[in-house]
Amino acid sequence: MSKAFVRESDGDDEDDAPEGARLPRGTKNYMTPAGFERMREELRHLLRVERPKVVEVVAWAAGNGDRSENGDYLYGKKRLREIDRRIRFLNKRLESAEVVDPAQQKTRDRVFFGATVTYARAGGEENTVTIVGVDEVDTDCGRVSWISPIARALLKAQEGDEVILRTPAGPETIEVVEIRYPDAG
Template sequence: MEKIPITRNGYRHLAAELLHLRRVVRPRVLEELQEARLFGIKADNQQYLLARENHSVLLRKIHDLETKLAQCEIFVGRKFTSKVVGFGTWTVVRNLETGETLRFQMVGPYESDVANGRLSILSPVGRSLMGRSEGDEVTVFTPAGERTYQVLEILS
């Protein structure tokens, strides 16, 4: 099984979400399911059918989080030199077409959130930026079209 890189905070977030689903949400869903069973297990008991569906959705979420956590490998400290874009580094780039300046932290796919400045190293832009130095220009073929970025600054 291939390991997926994740930061310590990202791992803690996933583990906390799993714990919440197991300790808070699952007992509530099971209680709803038991309550709905009191009216009988029939095809016309919509409350039971909805509770059963909610239970199966919850089990899928829990299984998905367990699988993600099993695949994760926490990266602690720097594995790259400080002047090269790598996992965990903060990178400031400029879109050369629009002039827009963006600041990203390079993270794993399970904790990616571009709106909050967390860019996956497996995304098209992330893959292109990995290993680049300050001043390098990168052309990326994204679903929205071709983009050209210049690496302005790399922060640890």
């Protein structure tokens, strides 16, 4: 069968999602304005810079004759597929995004999307996390997804509240020490 008639994807671009960035069915794709802008900038870069460069290399390599052993051509085609997959993913995520600006949060005494929360564990150790969208997660910087176990435990809590965090080692009680939101303006 010709490769032209074989579908590489069933159309569900969630398969293109990086591990951990999958949204549970029926949930909204919340994002901060900064996260939305970062994704939009990545899409622009892929479309205007990266993809045209690779297309140029593939066209040049294709003109060199035998494509079966042409490394530039084979690598270029592979890279082009990767770029196109990422473009499809970014387009889909940006179209479904619901941008929520944490600076506009009116109820600042409770934990909601976009909050930066400092909490204390039983041994007194304090951790700080910022609750962001699934595509904005960066655990090294303390940014956790709003669907993560820690965020789910903290949502709607107030300073001084003790909440139960469900961990693989069993439930753990943590206390909300501080809640911060970015300033509006």
